Amino acid sequence: MPAIAFARDVPERTGTPGVRLKLLLAWAVGSDVFLLSIGLLYIGRPTQTAPRADVVWYFIAAGLVAGAIVFFVATRSLAAPLMELRRGVRRVQGGIWRSGSR
Numbered sequence: 001m002p003a004i005a006f007a008r009d010v011p012e013r014t015g016t017p018g019v020r021l022k023l024l025l026a027w028a029v030g031s032d033v034f035l036l037s038i039g040l041l042y043i044g045r046p047t048q049t050a051p052r053a054d055v056v057w058y059f060i061a062a063g064l065v066a067g068a069i070v071f072f073v074a075t076r077s078l079a080a081p082l083m084e085l086r087r088g089v090r091r092v093q094g095g096i097w098r099s100g101s102r
Helices: 002-006 019-040 053-093
Strands: none
Touching: 019 053
């Protein structure tokens, strides 16, 4: 009976973003925004005056925290479908091809 699961073609695309796009967005939001902010601190300043150190360290700390949060969310969104697939494979291996039946 598990052959029924493979009777149709596998859909090419779903309506959700792919792995590559999710990772690119996570990278951009988690690190690039704050790196760009640090770089912008120097624009328009006279060369002899640097931004205050506490401001720079604030952006570094905020970037680390935001990067960790974005990384956690991105990896979780990538891992969830794989975990669901793993559960489905276990059910098929166990002879359960339809919810609750053998």
